[in-house]
Amino acid sequence: MAQRPVSRRTFLAGAAAAATATAWPRPGAAQSKATITYWNGLTGADGKVMDELIERFTRETGIRVEQQRLPWADLYPKLQVSVPAGEGPDLALIHTVEVPHFANDGVLEAIDEATATGKGFRGDGYLPATWQGGTFQGKRYSLPLDVPQHLLYLNVKVMKEAGLVGADGKPKVPAGRDELVTMAKKIARGDTFGFAIGTSNPGRYTWGFHNLLWQNGANIYTPDLKRAGVSEPAALEVAEFWAGLGGPLGIAPPANANCRDAFIAGRLGMWIAGSWNFTGLREAKVDFAAAPVPRLFKQPVVWSMPHQYAFPKPKSADRNRREAAWTHVRWLTDHVAEWTLKAGQVSASRKAHGDPRVTGDPVLKTLLGQAPNWQVGQPTPKWVAAENLTRPVIESIYTGQKPAKAAMEDLARQINALPD
Amino acid sequence: MTRGRRRQTGTAYLFLAPGLLLFAAFRVYPLLEGLRLSFTNARLGRASYQFLGLANYTRLADDTRFHVSLWNTAFYTVASTLPILAVPLVLALALNRGALRTVLRGVFFFPFTLSVVTVGLAWLWLLDPVVGPFNYYLRALGVPARSWLADPATAMWAIIATTVWWVTGYYLVIYLAGLQDIPRELYEAAALDGAGGWRTFRSITLPLLRPVLLFVVVTHVIGSFQIFGQVFVLTSGGPGDATRTVVQHLYETAFQNFFQFGAASAMAWVLFAIIMVFSILQFRLLRGHTEY
Numbered sequence: 001m002a003q004r005p006v007s008r009r010t011f012l013a014g015a016a017a018a019a020t021a022t023a024w025p026r027p028g029a030a031q032s033k034a035t036i037t038y039w040n041g042l043t044g045a046d047g048k049v050m051d052e053l054i055e056r057f058t059r060e061t062g063i064r065v066e067q068q069r070l071p072w073a074d075l076y077p078k079l080q081v082s083v084p085a086g087e088g089p090d091l092a093l094i095h096t097v098e099v100p101h102f103a104n105d106g107v108l109e110a111i112d113e114a115t116a117t118g119k120g121f122r123g124d125g126y127l128p129a130t131w132q133g134g135t136f137q138g139k140r141y142s143l144p145l146d147v148p149q150h151l152l153y154l155n156v157k158v159m160k161e162a163g164l165v166g167a168d169g170k171p172k173v174p175a176g177r178d179e180l181v182t183m184a185k186k187i188a189r190g191d192t193f194g195f196a197i198g199t200s201n202p203g204r205y206t207w208g209f210h211n212l213l214w215q216n217g218a219n220i221y222t223p224d225l226k227r228a229g230v231s232e233p234a235a236l237e238v239a240e241f242w243a244g245l246g247g248p249l250g251i252a253p254p255a256n257a258n259c260r261d262a263f264i265a266g267r268l269g270m271w272i273a274g275s276w277n278f279t280g281l282r283e284a285k286v287d288f289a290a291a292p293v294p295r296l297f298k299q300p301v302v303w304s305m306p307h308q309y310a311f312p313k314p315k316s317a318d319r320n321r322r323e324a325a326w327t328h329v330r331w332l333t334d335h336v337a338e339w340t341l342k343a344g345q346v347s348a349s350r351k352a353h354g355d356p357r358v359t360g361d362p363v364l365k366t367l368l369g370q371a372p373n374w375q376v377g378q379p380t381p382k383w384v385a386a387e388n389l390t391r392p393v394i395e396s397i398y399t400g401q402k403p404a405k406a407a408m409e410d411l412a413r414q415i416n417a418l419p420d
Numbered sequence: 421m422t423r424g425r426r427r428q429t430g431t432a433y434l435f436l437a438p439g440l441l442l443f444a445a446f447r448v449y450p451l452l453e454g455l456r457l458s459f460t461n462a463r464l465g466r467a468s469y470q471f472l473g474l475a476n477y478t479r480l481a482d483d484t485r486f487h488v489s490l491w492n493t494a495f496y497t498v499a500s501t502l503p504i505l506a507v508p509l510v511l512a513l514a515l516n517r518g519a520l521r522t523v524l525r526g527v528f529f530f531p532f533t534l535s536v537v538t539v540g541l542a543w544l545w546l547l548d549p550v551v552g553p554f555n556y557y558l559r560a561l562g563v564p565a566r567s568w569l570a571d572p573a574t575a576m577w578a579i580i581a582t583t584v585w586w587v588t589g590y591y592l593v594i595y596l597a598g599l600q601d602i603p604r605e606l607y608e609a610a611a612l613d614g615a616g617g618w619r620t621f622r623s624i625t626l627p628l629l630r631p632v633l634l635f636v637v638v639t640h641v642i643g644s645f646q647i648f649g650q651v652f653v654l655t656s657g658g659p660g661d662a663t664r665t666v667v668q669h670l671y672e673t674a675f676q677n678f679f680q681f682g683a684a685s686a687m688a689w690v691l692f693a694i695i696m697v698f699s700i701l702q703f704r705l706l707r708g709h710t711e712y
Contacts, residue, residue: 080679081465101678107465191550201658253550254567254570255658256549256569258548258551261548261550267551385676385677388672388677391656392656392658393660398659399572399659401572418678
């Protein structure tokens, strides 16, 4: 068959048609090729789990995720400066207490309830404290992923040596403050310690201090959030106990000890620390038991700090990237049972709570059992700054540099002096 | 100025221009911008702010934590200067000659190749009160263990020891270069005159090392006023405020306590003024001619 020569006009028309056809967005095509940026502070073992899940997510959806992972303390200033400059990520994982100040400073995009519901995120699917933590002044800014929280770890070997095991060979669990101190004193000798709260630097472990404050009905701010509450009598009682831990009681390690290493090395019997430690303890083959955080003051409150997914404000709206980010949040929420099992973080969504693999794990079961007692930080933009001011003050109490009352009154002055 | 001379000067400025432009853009402009911010209530990430006049500076007069951090910085500077001067000098004198000097210079210089974070983390572990090897060996020797970094009496000294370990290699190399510059004939003449080791050191080595000593003191003092990395990793300013230095306090104000860039900039300018005064004083005190 003889070939007909192609005229210049036909060639140009054909080329234009081909270019138009390939450039026209087909449903799902743009999103499947989208690349989103995702910043988080999962620098521990949970980061590896997130990597695995993201790899699967990309295989299944075609959406690439460029992660930037840096310590939480560095991540937040970076978000604060990058987002207004239009250099922020499409998605960020942040702690609940960061939501108020980021929302207040216009760093986060508000999520309207209709959009969230349309994507399948509803309040009744979550534990109330975690769902509520994503809001600030009546607007939603984030969606909860999981609930890092405190737990009481008991070193079986150390407890056995101190004779603190029951007839079944399981370590005894202290029922209250006096019993905890008595048991800890039985364990403490030489360089072995009875009790600690916090992973490293227990003297300046604000999350542990908050846990005790909350158990005693105290808080950083008064309930109306107008002034510091740390010099109230209930807070002072906690500060006195904190001073005792560092010195007179003689049960806890020094202020800058690495409690995690001490627990693994068999130099620490009872340890209140974050739930993120337990997978590492299993990897290190430590013989330990887990129990709910004991009630050391008036109420059995458990400190928690849910991770929240948030959408930082972009410089200009990019619908495809935003949709891709939503797809990622949806996908990870649907696979949150795996996150819970591998990363050791109980999901905020109720969906995974009935999973037999989760309920069959004794530690995860204990963590889930604490849910009614979870408490989070107060919803004020000043919370994080106040927490940073608290750190050196409680350390000075722990190390005996300052009397508890004077130190807490000084802390109250500092908190009240924070600018608006 | 003649026309030819003007052209020559113009050509020189033309060659200097790229460097000057970069210097102006990345040094002078941020410096002046910092000065401007120090008179405002600027916060990181917030577009609007108000002019406060000297309020950030006058507030520093009431900021007890700033006072403590100034005192700690001064203490660190004074207490660390002698070991920083002496330890590398003694090593340099020992390593100026000898069979193993090349290997040993490398060994002593090695810590300086490490980042401050690596050094800090290593020493954090070494000094850990429960599982750290330092306390382990003390206990083995029957000496009670100590919480070096959690005890206000020892924390700053532990930071100084870490710094000396870290930077000795750097100053060692500087001293060695200075020692190599001293003419051998002077030592030979001193030996012929019957001068002993101490007399030779006091009358020849030390005076002729004066420019090197000046360099070491000035750079160390400037660096000491700006100490941050070791403190941040080892103690975060603790226990309490016992090792909180000015830059640590400045960092916390700017990046942790509500991103107060205006207040932090004021601190930075006060620190700048202090360093400037000390540098000028040091130059005046240690200035002198070296004559052979």
